[in-house]
Amino acid sequence: MTQQTVLVVTGPTASGKSALALAFAKLRGGTVINADAMQTYDAFPILTAQPTAEERAAVPHALYGVLPLSQNLSAGRWGVIASAEIERCLAAGRLPILCGGSGLYIRTLMQGISPIPDVPPTIRERGNADWQTMGAAAFRARLAERDPEIVAVLKPEDRQRHVRAWEVVEATGKPLSVWQKGEGTPAPWRFVTVLLAPERPWLRARIELRFDQMLAGGVLEEVRKVFDAKPDPTWLGLKAHGAPEFFRHFRGELSVDYARRVAIDHTRQYAKRQMTWFRGQMTPDLVINPTANPDLGSPEKLLDKIGV
DSSP states (O other): OOOOEEEEEEOSTTSSHHHHHHHHHHHHTEEEEEOOTGGGBSSOTTTTTOOOHHHHHHSOEESSSOBOTTSOOOHHHHHHHHHHHHHHHHHTTOEEEEEOSOHHHHHHHHHOOOOOOOOOHHHHHHHHHHHHHHOHHHHHHHHHHHOHHHHTTSOTTOHHHHHHHHHHHHHHSSOHHHHHHSOOOOOSSEEEEEEEOOOHHHHHHHHHHHHHHHHHTTHHHHHHHHHHTOOOTTOGGGGSTTHHHHHHHHTTSSOHHHHHHHHHHHHHHHHHHHHHHHHHHOOOSEEEOTTTOTTOSOHHHHHHHHTO
């Protein structure tokens, strides 16, 4: 029996993924399914560059702005809801097109992960409280006693992943690094992956241009609304690039211009990390350099080239 196809369009932030996925969807009767962690939340449609109303009207889109900030998303949870959307598309005779730059989420869906038992909320809450009271260095040292392998690959300031590793070993008695080595069940579909890999100067300029377009489009007001609601600082959706910087502006710590510059720099650094991950962790079927060909040529020819 021939495997059904899922098209994946990925690459670093601001590389043109959404436009290409939209073009593919128009040509092949596809549905664009979000594969970007931050775009899953409903609070920052401008800041996270979610599809416009016109784009959503042109072709079906799924999993954009579907979760409140209060719900923390993981690769495993995203894999479940994305699989449901893929099944829905295939049943309707549409081509599922995953579009986004959360490489770990995409890989988790494609390859599967060892299922980690649910962690009681009380343990997670205790972990977050310990991070605040103990401080990052002491928390990291305590975690290293139980899971030194995971600590070795975590950035010292990454609260989210440190707390996740601690809660897993606390709840299950088994380190997260051990769970991650277990084999999950690969998805049953044939994945065809298109990676956008622009040159760094081109992408840096695109990131700055897009951020300024967001400012002109009302992103300050969007972020201010969330800030005024006094959200829980542990919510993962608040990590969207620009949100922490603008929160500091609203607290009187940064000017708008300086917050803009810091947010752009952080976004550029993130794009660099994305490309490093893609080069080391993904084997795409087609690599496109939009720097050399900004209009990406003919989407029809690209699809023909990869057999979709």
